Every structure is written in C-alpha cells, then in structure tokens.
Amino acid sequence: MNVFGKKGFKKWMPLLGLLPAIIVFGAFKIYPSIMTFIYSFTQYSGIPGTPLHFVGLENYKMAFSGFSGIGKAIRITIIFALCVTLLQNALGLFAALVFNKKTRGTVFYRSLVFLPVVLSVVVTGLIWSLLFSPIGGPIEPIWKAVFGHSSSFFGSNTLALPLVIFVQIWQNAGFTMVVYLAGLQTVPTELLESAQLDGASRWQRFRHVLFPMIAASTTVNVLLCVIGALGTYDLIYVLTGGQFGTMTLGMDMFNTAFGGSNQLGYGSMIQMLQFALVLIVTLILQWYLRRREVEL
Amino acid sequence: MTVVILILLMAFLTGCDSKKSSSSSSVTLNVTEWTNPSAIKATKKLNKEFEKAHPGVHVHLVDAPTSSSAWDNLNKTQMSAHTVDVMAQFSISNQVPKSYMKNLQPSMLEQWIDAGQIKDLTNEPFIDKYFSKKDQMNLMGYKGKLYGVTMAAYGRGGVFYNEALFKKYNLSIPKTYDQLVHVCEVFASHNITPLMVGAKDGWDQMIVEAGIQQSLPHDQADTLNKELWTGKTTWANQPVFKTVMERYQKLSQYFEPNAFGEPYAPTPGLFANGKAAMLVDGTFDGDAVHQANPNLKFSWFPLPMTDDPEKNTMQVAGDFSWTIPTAAPHQKLALEYVKFFSQPKHYKEWENIVGAIPTQDIKKLSQPWMGTELEYLDNMQYEFHIFTPSNAGDLAYLQTDTAYLKPQGKYTVDQLLKKATQQWTAATH
Numbered sequence: 001m002n003v004f005g006k007k008g009f010k011k012w013m014p015l016l017g018l019l020p021a022i023i024v025f026g027a028f029k030i031y032p033s034i035m036t037f038i039y040s041f042t043q044y045s046g047i048p049g050t051p052l053h054f055v056g057l058e059n060y061k062m063a064f065s066g067f068s069g070i071g072k073a074i075r076i077t078i079i080f081a082l083c084v085t086l087l088q089n090a091l092g093l094f095a096a097l098v099f100n101k102k103t104r105g106t107v108f109y110r111s112l113v114f115l116p117v118v119l120s121v122v123v124t125g126l127i128w129s130l131l132f133s134p135i136g137g138p139i140e141p142i143w144k145a146v147f148g149h150s151s152s153f154f155g156s157n158t159l160a161l162p163l164v165i166f167v168q169i170w171q172n173a174g175f176t177m178v179v180y181l182a183g184l185q186t187v188p189t190e191l192l193e194s195a196q197l198d199g200a201s202r203w204q205r206f207r208h209v210l211f212p213m214i215a216a217s218t219t220v221n222v223l224l225c226v227i228g229a230l231g232t233y234d235l236i237y238v239l240t241g242g243q244f245g246t247m248t249l250g251m252d253m254f255n256t257a258f259g260g261s262n263q264l265g266y267g268s269m270i271q272m273l274q275f276a277l278v279l280i281v282t283l284i285l286q287w288y289l290r291r292r293e294v295e296l
Numbered sequence: 297m298t299v300v301i302l303i304l305l306m307a308f309l310t311g312c313d314s315k316k317s318s319s320s321s322s323v324t325l326n327v328t329e330w331t332n333p334s335a336i337k338a339t340k341k342l343n344k345e346f347e348k349a350h351p352g353v354h355v356h357l358v359d360a361p362t363s364s365s366a367w368d369n370l371n372k373t374q375m376s377a378h379t380v381d382v383m384a385q386f387s388i389s390n391q392v393p394k395s396y397m398k399n400l401q402p403s404m405l406e407q408w409i410d411a412g413q414i415k416d417l418t419n420e421p422f423i424d425k426y427f428s429k430k431d432q433m434n435l436m437g438y439k440g441k442l443y444g445v446t447m448a449a450y451g452r453g454g455v456f457y458n459e460a461l462f463k464k465y466n467l468s469i470p471k472t473y474d475q476l477v478h479v480c481e482v483f484a485s486h487n488i489t490p491l492m493v494g495a496k497d498g499w500d501q502m503i504v505e506a507g508i509q510q511s512l513p514h515d516q517a518d519t520l521n522k523e524l525w526t527g528k529t530t531w532a533n534q535p536v537f538k539t540v541m542e543r544y545q546k547l548s549q550y551f552e553p554n555a556f557g558e559p560y561a562p563t564p565g566l567f568a569n570g571k572a573a574m575l576v577d578g579t580f581d582g583d584a585v586h587q588a589n590p591n592l593k594f595s596w597f598p599l600p601m602t603d604d605p606e607k608n609t610m611q612v613a614g615d616f617s618w619t620i621p622t623a624a625p626h627q628k629l630a631l632e633y634v635k636f637f638s639q640p641k642h643y644k645e646w647e648n649i650v651g652a653i654p655t656q657d658i659k660k661l662s663q664p665w666m667g668t669e670l671e672y673l674d675n676m677q678y679e680f681h682i683f684t685p686s687n688a689g690d691l692a693y694l695q696t697d698t699a700y701l702k703p704q705g706k707y708t709v710d711q712l713l714k715k716a717t718q719q720w721t722a723a724t725h
Contacts, residue, residue, distance in 0.1 A: 047375075047404055047408060050410070050411050134554030150553060152556040154496070155557035243496070262401070
C-alpha cells in the first residue's frame with residue numbers, strides 16, 4: 001500500500017523529502033568523488049586560475065615506474081592495516097570478555113578503556129609524542145633501564161611504525177570493545193551453562209559457543225578496523241609526518257596533494273589507488289566473513 | 297515554530313553584520329603572512345603606524361603556520377575568494393623549473409604569476425630603496441619581471457653558538473671542516489652536546505645542503521642541474537657528494553642523543569638554556585633563541601664544510617617578500633602599504649624587530665647576534681637550487697637521506713649514494 005497516495009503532490013512527497021539529503025550527499029560525496037577520479041588523469045595543482053592539463057594515464061604510469069615510493073607505501077599500508085586489525089580486535093575482544101561481568105567497578109573500567117576514543121587525533125598524537133620524547137619524556141628512562149640503550153622512538157626507522165600502530169590501537173580499542181560487548185550481551189547464558197554442564201572447558205566454551213555467537217560483531221569490527229586503518233593519515237601526520245618508514249598511502253596522498261607540493265592530480269591518483277585497495281580488501285573480507293557467519 | 301526561530305536567527309545575524317559595518321566606515325586592508333613571531337610583531341607595529349598615517353584605514357593581519365598545510369591553505373582560500381590585498385610569500389630565488397625537468401611543476405607562486413594573478417612590480421620606484429635591481433630580480437624575479445619586494449633574506453646552513461662556552465674552552469669560530477670537528481670534540485670531551493639539530497623535522501639536512509653549496513661552483517648550477525637530470529652526473533659518480541655525506545656522518549656523532557626523535561620546535565629553547573654548545577639553524581631564528589633566554593650571549597657562523605676557508609661562505613636565500621594579487625580589492629592602498637614598508641626609516645624599524653638579513657643598506661642592527669651575520673654578507677653567495685624530481689622514491693634526494701645513513705639508518709655512504717642514484721634515475725627517465 002502506498003501511504004503517500006498515487007497522484008499529485010502526495011506521489012512526489014517522499015522524493016521531495018529525500019531531496020535535501022540527496023543534494024547534500026551529491027554535493028559533498030558524489031561530486032568530490034567524481035572530481036577526484038577526473039583529477040587523477042591531470043596535472044592539476046588545485047591553484048585557482050591554473051589549467052587542469054590532462055595527461056591521460058601518465059600519473060598511473062609514474063606510480064608504477066619502479067621507484068616512485070607508491071609500492072613501498074602500499075606495503076606499509078598493508079602491514080599497518082593487518083597489525084592494527086588483528087591486535088585491535090584481539091585486545092578489544094579480550095577487554096570485552098573481561099568487562100562483560102557485572103562486578104564492582106566494571107562500568108568505570110569500561111569507560112576508562114573507551115576514553116581514548118573521545119580524544120581527538122591531535123590530542124592523542126601530542127600526548128604520545130610527549131610521552132615518547134627522547135629528551136625529557138617519561139618513557140625514555142624506563143626504556144633505557146629495560147633495554148640498556150635509549151631510542152629516538154618516533155624518529156627511529158625501526159620503532160616508528162610499531163609505535164604508530166600501538167597508538168592507533170590505543171585510541172580505537174575501546175570502540176572495538178564496545179561492539180564486542182554488545183555482541184556478548186546477546187549470547188544467552190543458558191547456552192554457556194549447558195556447555196559447562198556438558199563438561200566444556202573455558203577455552204572450549206569460548207571457541208565453540210561464544211565466538212560463533214558474536215560472529216556479526218567480529219564482522220563489523222574487522223571491517224571497520226580494516227577500512228579505518230587503510231585510510232589512516234591523521235595520526236601518522238601528527239606523530240611522524242610520514243617519515244621513518246611510516247608513509248602509508250593516505251599519508252602519501254595528503255603530502256602530495258596538500259603538503260606544499262600542490263600536486264592535486266597526482267594526489268588524486270594515489271587516492272584512487274587507495275580507494276581500489278580498500279574496495280578489494282573490503283569485498284574479499286566481507287565475502288569471507290559473511291560466509292563464515294552463515295556457516296557458524 | 298522552526299520558521300520563526302530561523303527568521304529570528306537570520307535577523308540577529310544580519311544585525312551583527314550591519315552593526316560591524318556601521319561602526320567602521322573605514323577601509324580594511326587584508327594582509328597575510330606566515331607565523332613567525334618576530335615578523336608578526338614587526339608587521340603589527342608598522343601596521344599601527346600605517347593606520348595612523350592613513351586615517352580611515354584598518355589593516356587586518358592574518359597569519360598561519362608553515363609547519364602544517366595551514367599556510368598553503370590560507371593562501372589558496374584567500375586567493376580564490378579575492379579577499380587578500382597584500383600577501384607575504386617566500387622568495388622565488390631562481391627556482392624556476394627548466395624545460396628538460398620532466399613532470400616538475402612550478403611552485404604555487406610561479407603558477408599564480410603564470411595565471412596573471414600577481415601584480416608586476418618591476419617599475420615601481422620604491423624598488424630602488426632595496427639592494428640592486430639585480431639582487432631583487434635574483435630573489436623575486438620571474439621570466440624577466442619582478443613580482444614582489446623581498447624584505448628579508450636569511451643565511452642557512454649555519455650554527456648559533458654559545459659565546460660563553462666558546463670562551464670557557466678557549467675556542468674560536470671554526471673556518472674549516474677540521475676546525476669544526478675539533479670544536480665538536482672539545483665539547484664532547486667535556487660532556488657538552490656539541491650540536492643540536494632537531495633531526496625529526498629534517499633540520500640536520502642543512503649540514504648536507506651547506507656541504508653541497510660550499511663545495512660546488514655556483515655559476516655552474518644550471519649545468520649541474522642539467523647533468524643530474526640527464527644522468528651525466530649522478531650522486532654516485534661525483535666524489536664531492538660522497539665527501540659531503542661522509543662529513544655529515546662524522547658530524548652526526550656530535551648531535552644531541554636520539555636527535556632523530558627530537559622535533560625542531562623546542563631546539564632553539566633547549567640551546568638557549570644550555571643544552572648544547574651549538575644549534576644548527578638559519579639566521580631567521582635568532583629572535584627565537586633570544587626570546588628563550590634573553591641573557592644568553594650568542595652569535596652565528598656558517599658551517600664550514602670544506603677545507604678551504606674561502607669556500608665556506610654564508611649561503612643566502614630570499615625569505616619574506618611582499619606581493620600584491622592582481623585581484624586585490626584595494627590595489628592602490630596595497631601598493632601604498634608596500635611602499636610604506638619600503639621607506640628606509642620604516643624598513644629599519646621592521647628589520648630591527650625581525651632580525652633577518654636586511655635587503656636594504658643597513659650597516660648595524662639592534663640585535664647583538666646579528667653583528668657577525670652582517671660581516672658574512674661581504675662574502676656571501678646566493679644559494680643555488682638543485683631541482684628534485686616529483687614523486688620519486690624517498691631516497692632520491694641526497695639532502696633528505698640523512699635518516700637512512702648509518703648509524704641512524706641502515707646504509708653506508710656508498711650504499712646510500714647508489715640507492716639515491718637508482719631512484720633519481722628512475723624518476724627522471
């Protein structure tokens with residue numbers, strides 16, 4: 001039944017109602033996306049009054065010309081996304097299991113773990129830059145006592161990427177925990193009790209009862225983590241500026257398009273590569289995780 | 297109800313606007329410059345004098361830091377909206393790409409000039425107040441015309457040094473590379489950090505730049521660029537580049553501990569408060585050091601990176617330059633503003649606060665640390681530019697490769713030069 005009627009104004013009312021949202025979505029999502037695609041075939045600098053200068057596939061050819069740095073950026077992006085997704089989910093799930101009990105102080109501890117999520121990226125970056133400052137930072141003497149040598153931390157070619165991964169996880173693990181908590185609270189306690197009566201160990205109860213029951217939460221968390229991590233540039237920008245082996249695709253795109261060199265065309269091409277990477281990884285993961293949900 | 301609230305809100309906002317307009321029947325001249333505390337202080341002081349000399353004119357100064365993209369974005373938005381009257385820009389300093397430089401885009405300022413968006417100042421009479429027209433053309437000339445007035449220059453690739461510490465250990469200003477190493481060794485032997493660099497932000501690269509600038513003949517800059525871009529000269533086949541990198545590597549052992557984790561911003565303050573004997577820096581930061589510790593006696597000298605004192609000169613580059621957009625809402629007033637700043641009396645006032653290398657004939661500045669800098673002017677050279685290809689790998693540019701060099705990185709000098717050559721060649725062919 002059409003509640004709006006079939007004639008005149010009533011027929012068009014739903015469309016009119018949607019129009020503001022369509023206009024906003026079109027202006028701020030569709031139009032920029034189409035323009036990014038078009039710019040990726042140009043040498044446009046983004047400077048008003050300058051020509052677009054179409055170069056065909058030249059930007060894409062340059063990206064794969066061997067030493068452009070894009071290959072390295074893709075590799076770093078994948079390592080970053082893989083580590084963040086695995087560790088953040090493991091940590092989020094662990095925290096959710098720990099705080100899924102109604103004991104004294106649980107709400108406080110949940111809030112504590114969630115707290116970094118509400119901090120802005122810049123604040124998070126500054127906090128950890130100060131903590132890891134090699135001159136006067138509080139972590140430096142501890143590091144020296146434990147490892148016997150000091151480090152330049154975010155300025156170290158070997159440590160910068162692991163530290164950025166750590167900070168990204170620190171900031172977002174609380175959100176992952178909340179999604180897992182929501183999933184865990186839908187699991188009927190009877191199921192766990194009957195498994196326990198049947199003699200299932202704690203690990204078996206988790207592996208064969210709890211984990212399959214929160215498959216939907218896992219899917220959401222993994223996809224959000226992967227999409228977020230593949231596109232990350234803001235935190236990296238604050239912590240290292242993309243130096244010392246932390247130049248992800250997102251960071252490379254930002255530096256190229258907006259970081260002073262004003263190569264909006266080449267930057268748009270990197271953005272398209274990043275979009276393709278996110279699309280491919282997300283489609284594969286979604287296909288796998290949905291199939292897994294059904295099987296479970 | 298919503299409609300009523302909206303109408304009231306609009307009426308309120310309109311009221312705000314009209315109140316602003318009615319209270320100031322004056323003309324507002326919009327000026328932008330990047331965030332440099334001393335330059336802002338100086339400009340604001342002269343703005344007041346300009347307003348006093350031009351009743352009814354209000355100068356609105358907007359600034360943004362260069363360390364993020366904020367400055368670039370401010371420039372772009374103001375130019376797009378045609379709202380800026382006078383705009384500070386970094387000097388062009390002969391950095392105009394040549395035709396053989398594949399895929400290399402000109403700078404933002406050059407693109408604006410090409411698009412006819414920056415006013416030609418070639419025949420403005422106030423240009424005569426500055427150093428020779430040739431010098432001005434070197435700094436803000438583009439395709440035979442002058443598009444800005446360079447108010448300040450700076451010397452890069454030098455160090456601020458703590459005069460008291462030099463005196464205490466009976467050290468004099470080093471004139472050659474070996475003397476510099478000796479000075480560093482003396483400080484290191486007394487557990488004083490010899491050099492502070494802020495390498496996380498690449499400030500240490502000034503050492504490599506100074507080495508390249510002092511080692512190569514400046515009149516051959518065009519030839520060098522052409523040979524690098526055509527593959528005749530490479531980072532690996534010229535001994536001079538190897539020497540420069542080896543010398544950098546040697547000096548890096550005298551940096552503050554974990555220098556690559558230390559950003560540049562706090563280093564003037566750390567140096568000013570005695571954390572190191574020398575600070576690798578450009579002359580533009582003298583005021584920052586002074587502000588951090590007004591009691592510190594310090595001065596500046598160019599890093600001697602060769603064995604020949606004659607070659608170890610101060611390398612000067614243009615810095616703060618006023619430009620006027622052709623779409624400036626108040627063209628005449630904008631021109632008047634730049635003319636006002638160019639008057640020797642006003643210029644000296646501005647320069648005395650900024651503390652940069654002057655571009656008008658000033659023999660003495662009020663800042664004590666500027667004394668020796670002005671002496672170096674007698675034997676200075678304009679910095680030449682090595683054009684680096686766009687979108688090459690991060691090892692292609694010799695001066696930015698320091699983080700990859702042992703002991704901080706994993707490459708020896710030879711390995712690094714080979715890698716840099718490979719990436720440069722791939723990007724230029």
